[in-house]
Amino acid sequence: MSTEARIPVAVPRSRVLAAAIPAVLATFGASFGFAALKFVLIGELGLDFDPKTHQPLPWAWLENLVQICITHGSIKETITQGLAAVITLGVILGYFINSPLSGAWSCARLFAISGLLVAVGSIAVLLGNPWIIMVLVGIAYGAACAARGKCVPLIAQATGLSNTFVSGLINASMVVGLLFGTLGGMLFYNWIESTWIRHALIMVALLMSAVAGAFVRPPEPPAIPVLAGLKDLLRGSLRLIISHWPLLVGGGLAWGIASAASLAIFMDAVQRLGLEETKAVSLVVFPGIGAIVGNLFSHYLVSRRWVVATFVLWGAITVTYPMAVDGYWTAACFAAITGACFAAGANVLDARFMKNAAAENEAGRGGTMMSLTHSLCIFLVGTTLAVSMLAGWISALAQFEVMAALIALTAGVACFAKLR
Numbered sequence: 001m002s003t004e005a006r007i008p009v010a011v012p013r014s015r016v017l018a019a020a021i022p023a024v025l026a027t028f029g030a031s032f033g034f035a036a037l038k039f040v041l042i043g044e045l046g047l048d049f050d051p052k053t054h055q056p057l058p059w060a061w062l063e064n065l066v067q068i069c070i071t072h073g074s075i076k077e078t079i080t081q082g083l084a085a086v087i088t089l090g091v092i093l094g095y096f097i098n099s100p101l102s103g104a105w106s107c108a109r110l111f112a113i114s115g116l117l118v119a120v121g122s123i124a125v126l127l128g129n130p131w132i133i134m135v136l137v138g139i140a141y142g143a144a145c146a147a148r149g150k151c152v153p154l155i156a157q158a159t160g161l162s163n164t165f166v167s168g169l170i171n172a173s174m175v176v177g178l179l180f181g182t183l184g185g186m187l188f189y190n191w192i193e194s195t196w197i198r199h200a201l202i203m204v205a206l207l208m209s210a211v212a213g214a215f216v217r218p219p220e221p222p223a224i225p226v227l228a229g230l231k232d233l234l235r236g237s238l239r240l241i242i243s244h245w246p247l248l249v250g251g252g253l254a255w256g257i258a259s260a261a262s263l264a265i266f267m268d269a270v271q272r273l274g275l276e277e278t279k280a281v282s283l284v285v286f287p288g289i290g291a292i293v294g295n296l297f298s299h300y301l302v303s304r305r306w307v308v309a310t311f312v313l314w315g316a317i318t319v320t321y322p323m324a325v326d327g328y329w330t331a332a333c334f335a336a337i338t339g340a341c342f343a344a345g346a347n348v349l350d351a352r353f354m355k356n357a358a359a360e361n362e363a364g365r366g367g368t369m370m371s372l373t374h375s376l377c378i379f380l381v382g383t384t385l386a387v388s389m390l391a392g393w394i395s396a397l398a399q400f401e402v403m404a405a406l407i408a409l410t411a412g413v414a415c416f417a418k419l420r
Contacts, residue, residue: 020159020169022215023151026111027170028177029209030118030144035181036188036202037122037137038087039281041130042263043189046079047270047277069390078390080263085382086131088259090138091375095368097139099237100229102146102364106220107154110147111213114140119206122199142371144209147216148174149367152351153358154218163358164299167351172295175343179288182262186281221361229365240357240369246417247353248373253410254311254346256377257403258339260385261318262287264399265335268322271396275328286332290339298347304419307345311411314341319404322397345414352419381406 069075102110117140125133148170156166188198241248262284269280294310301307317338325331350370357366385402388394394402 020155020166022212022217023107023111023148023155023170024173026115026144026209026213026216027148028173029205029212030111030115030141031174031177032181032184033115033118033122033202033206033209034137034141035178036185036205037118037125037181037199038083039182039185040189040198040202041125041134042080042083043186043277044195045083045130047189069392071392078386080267082382082386082390083131083134084259084263085379085386087134087138087141088375088379088382090135090140091142091145092138092372092379093135094139094142095372096233098142098146098371099233099365099368100224100226101143102150102368103224103229104226105223107147107151107216107218108214110143110150111216112210114143114147115206115210115213118144119203119210122202122206126195126199138375142368142375144213145371145374146364146368147213149354149370150364151216151218152367153354153363154220156355157358158219162299163355164302164348164351167354168295168298168347171343171347171350172292175288175291175295179284182284183281186277190278221363224364236362236365237369240360240362240366244353244356246413246415247349247356248370250307250410250413250417251346251349251353251370252373252377253381253406253413254342254349255374256379256381257406257410258287258291258342258346259378260381260399261338261403263382264385264396264403265321265331267396268325269328269331272322273325273327273331279328283328283331283335286336287339287342290336290341291343294340294343294345295347298344298351301344302348302352302419304414304417307348307414307417307419308411310341310345311407311414314338314345315404315407315411317341318400318407321400348419349414349417352417 069078098110105113118137121133121137121140125137152167152170153163155161156163159166185202188201192198192201265283265287266280269275269283270277273280301310317334321334325334353370354363354366357363357369381403385394385399388402389396389399
């Protein structure tokens with residue numbers, strides 16, 4: 001039975017349209033808080049790292065790797081990519097919790113509880129091991145990712161809007177949230193001396209996103225009990241993977257590379273271009289603007305040749321980035337174009353997957369599966385770059401070549417996607 005058949009047809013259109021506004025606000029707030037927390041920690045753990053005051057780690061093998069990385073001058077880049085990988089590891093592990101919950105819980109409940117738990121985590125990192133706690137934060141944030149993916153096809157089907165347009169709108173709000181969260185996190189780090197005040201501000205933003213999330217109430221199909229969702233977890237997940245693997249893998253790789261690229265651009269601006277942290281982090285405005293444009297216009301590019309073309313252009317710009325960029329404004333121009341190319345192609349793949357999942361009555365699992373794939377790719381790409389730099393296999397600039405090769409792989413995967 002299709003999802004459309006299970007949604008009550010008598011639900012007022014105004015109620016469905018109203019559900020999109022809280023979804024946009026909740027997505028923005030969750031993304032802002034999550035990005036701000038990540039960049040505050042990047043500052044506190046990465047940028048503040050001083051080899052002269054470094055205390056040897058308890059594990060000799062890990063301390064040896066750290067010393068190698070210090071020798072190669074890539075310790076801060078490694079910590080940055082490693083922290084991003086640890087955070088996404090939590091989202092990956094959370095799949096086994098969030099997948100059955102996404103079928104049993106409403107979008108509102110997923111958004112609200114996720115916001116509350118991440119808010120608690122933003123303070124808890126000051127009281128315990130931040131690396132371990134950020135894994136738990138990633139698990140909680142994964143519930144918001146599942147809610148975001150779940151609500152897209154439900155709002156689209158009930159309003160008659162295209163899935164790609166609704167997905168672009170929600171993704172644009174996420175990009176804006178990540179953008180302002182990145183800027184806010186770095187500004188908090190640079191301008192606020194007290195770590196407690198920094199984290200308290202982030203907690204307030206996350207609590208506000210939880211309140212907005214409680215009002216995300218599109219008409220939903222009947223809930224699937226948690227135990228039933230657990231029993232069907234493996235079979236249902238495999239069914240989605242086998243049926244739609246080009247959409248999942250292509251979109252996931254794109255998100256993984258984009259996440260790593262944003263961090264690489266930031267650290268390159270600090271280390272190679274010599275920009276101050278506050279000015280360097282402002283560069284994320286430009287890929288953010290590009291991504292917003294790409295998301296909102298992606299519903300005009302719903303064909304395989306356009307998706308592949310945007311990825312090819314993205315790869316060409318990435319591989320030439322270290323050679324062509326010699327200052328702030330050239331970096332800004334390149335970053336804006338890469339953001340647009342990434343978002344235009346990735347949103348088409350993501351929206352088509354969510355539409356297919358909803359048609360198979362798998363909106364909840366589809367949203368969680370998409371979140372898992374994105375997070376898994378972010379983790380793998382970030383870990384690959386971090387470990388490669390930590391071991392001295394590649395330099396900080398060579399990571400752009402690695403990312404360009406991965407973008408070429410993404411374009412190849414997109415060639416197999418069925419978009420019509």
